[in-house]
Amino acid sequence: MDYIRTDGKNKDFIENCRLLDMDLDRRVGRQIKREKYQKFNQLDEIREAIVVYDGDKPIGGGAIRRYDEENIELKRVFVHNEYQGRGIGSKLVSLLIEWAAELGYRRMILETGELLAESCAVYKKLGFEVIPNYGPYVDMPESLCMGKTIKSIIILGSGGCVSTPRPCCNCRVCKQARQKGFPYARTGCSLFIEGANILIDTPEDINDALNHADVRKVEHIFYSHCDPDHTMGMRVIEQLKMDWLADSVGKKQDDPLEVASLPTILEDIKQQGTKYGSALAYYEAKGLIRTKGIRTVQKDNMVIDLVPVDAEEHVAVFVILAGGKKVIYAPCDVKPFPQSEQFQDADVLIIGNTIVGDVLKDGFVLEEDNPLRGELFTLDEIDALRRQYGMKEVIITHLEEDWGKTYDDYKKLEGELKFIRFAYDGMRIPL
Numbered sequence: 001m002d003y004i005r006t007d008g009k010n011k012d013f014i015e016n017c018r019l020l021d022m023d024l025d026r027r028v029g030r031q032i033k034r035e036k037y038q039k040f041n042q043l044d045e046i047r048e049a050i051v052v053y054d055g056d057k058p059i060g061g062g063a064i065r066r067y068d069e070e071n072i073e074l075k076r077v078f079v080h081n082e083y084q085g086r087g088i089g090s091k092l093v094s095l096l097i098e099w100a101a102e103l104g105y106r107r108m109i110l111e112t113g114e115l116l117a118e119s120c121a122v123y124k125k126l127g128f129e130v131i132p133n134y135g136p137y138v139d140m141p142e143s144l145c146m147g148k149t150i151k152s153i154i155i156l157g158s159g160g161c162v163s164t165p166r167p168c169c170n171c172r173v174c175k176q177a178r179q180k181g182f183p184y185a186r187t188g189c190s191l192f193i194e195g196a197n198i199l200i201d202t203p204e205d206i207n208d209a210l211n212h213a214d215v216r217k218v219e220h221i222f223y224s225h226c227d228p229d230h231t232m233g234m235r236v237i238e239q240l241k242m243d244w245l246a247d248s249v250g251k252k253q254d255d256p257l258e259v260a261s262l263p264t265i266l267e268d269i270k271q272q273g274t275k276y277g278s279a280l281a282y283y284e285a286k287g288l289i290r291t292k293g294i295r296t297v298q299k300d301n302m303v304i305d306l307v308p309v310d311a312e313e314h315v316a317v318f319v320i321l322a323g324g325k326k327v328i329y330a331p332c333d334v335k336p337f338p339q340s341e342q343f344q345d346a347d348v349l350i351i352g353n354t355i356v357g358d359v360l361k362d363g364f365v366l367e368e369d370n371p372l373r374g375e376l377f378t379l380d381e382i383d384a385l386r387r388q389y390g391m392k393e394v395i396i397t398h399l400e401e402d403w404g405k406t407y408d409d410y411k412k413l414e415g416e417l418k419f420i421r422f423a424y425d426g427m428r429i430p431l
C-alpha cells in the first residue's frame with residue numbers, strides 16, 4: 001500500500017469521501033439525520049489529506065483540518081470495505097497524526113458516532129480518549145468526540161559549535177540565515193522531549209530555541225557532556241526558575257528543575273563556574289535545581305537510558321523509548337560510536353559529528369589526512385552505522401556553519417540520499 005500526501009482537491013480523495021458518505025448513509029443514515037452533518041464536511045477547506053493506493057487503485061483516505069491554534073481535527077477517514085480489518089485505517093490515522101505533529105499541533109480531536117463501533121476501537125487503540133462533544137457537536141447526542149495529545153521530540157537547535165548566522169560573517173549561508181530567519185538560522189545543538197518535558201543540553205542561545213519551538217514547560221535538563229557548546233547557556237536555569245522579587249522577600253523556589261546526567265558528566269559540569277564557584281552548586285543552593293546522577297529514567301510512559309560513549313563515561317548517548325518508537329540521540333563527541341545492543345532496530349538515530357560533503361565553506365576542500373576526519377563521521381560512515389544496527393532513518397544535527405550549506409542545500413541533498421534527513425530548528429519527530 002502507498003500512502004500519498006495530497007489536499008482536499010484531489011479527485012481520488014473526493015471520491016473516497018463520496019464512498020464514505022454512502023457507507024455512513026447505509027450504516028447509520030436511517031437512524032440519524034445525516035444532512036445536518038454535511039456543512040461540517042466541506043472539502044475545499046482541507047489542506048492536508050492522504051490517499052491510500054493499492055497499486056494504482058485508490059482504496060482509502062483521510063484528512064486533517066485546523067480547528068484552532070492548538071487542535072487539529074481528524075476528518076473523513078474511510079477504507080474501502082473489502083480492505084478493512086488489515087490495519088490500513090490505523091496506519092492511515094498514524095500518518096495523519098505524524099503530519100499534524102510536523103505542523104506543530106498539540107492535540108488531535110475527532111467526531112464519530114457510538115454506532116461506529118469498529119472505528120471507535122481503532123481510535124482507542126491509537127490512544128484517543130472520549131472527550132466532551134466540542135463545537136458543532138455539542139448538542140448532538142448521537143455524536144461521540146475523542147481527543148489525543150500529540151507528543152513529539154523537538155530538535156530545538158540544529159546548529160553546531162557556532163550558531164548560524166555567525167556574528168559579523170557575511171558568507172552565503174549566514175547572509176541567508178540573517179535575512180530569512182528560521183529554518184535557515186540555527187541555534188546551538190539541543191533537543192526537547194514533549195510530555196516528559198526534558199531538555200537535553202543548554203547552548204548559549206537556548207532561550208531563543210525554547211521560544212521558537214514554543215516550549216511551555218521544562219521540568220528536567222539532561223546533559224550529553226560538558227563541552228561549552230552544550231552547556232554555556234545554563235543560565236537558562238535562572239530564566240526558567242529565578243523569581244528575584246519573591247527571593248527579595250525570602251520566598252524560596254519550591255519546584256526546582258532536575259538537572260541530571262551520568263554521575264561523571266554531572267561532576268564535569270559542576271566544575272564550570274565563575275569566581276563565585278560552581279554555577280550548578282549556586283543554583284542548587286538557591287533552590288532552583290536539584291542535581292541527580294542517573295543512568296535511566298522513566299516518565300510519562302517513556303523510558304530514557306543514558307549509554308556512556310567511552311569507558312570513562314564523559315559523554316552520553318540517549319536511548320528514548322516512547323509511543324512504541326525508539327529514538328537515539330547522539331549529538332556530539334560520539335566517534336568512535338559505542339557498541340550497544342540498545343541501538344538495535346531504532347526508528348530514528350539523531351546524530352551530530354558529521355561532515356556533510358567534501359567541499360565546505362568558501363570552497364574549502366577537506367583532504368583525506370585532515371584531522372577533523374578522525375573526530376567526525378562522513379555520510380558513508382553514518383549509513384554504515386545505520387545498516388549495522390538496522391535503524392530505519394538517520395537525522396543529522398549539530399550542523400556547522402563551516403559546512404557551507406543552506407537549509408535549501410540540505411533539502412536538495414535529502415532528495416539524493418536514502419534514509420538520511422537533515423535537522424532544522426523546530427523539527428518535530430512524532431512519538
Ligand SMILES: [Zn+2]
Binds near residue numbers: 166170173174401
Ligand atoms: Zn558564515
Ligand SMILES: [Zn+2]
Binds near residue numbers: 160161189
Ligand atoms: Zn558539540
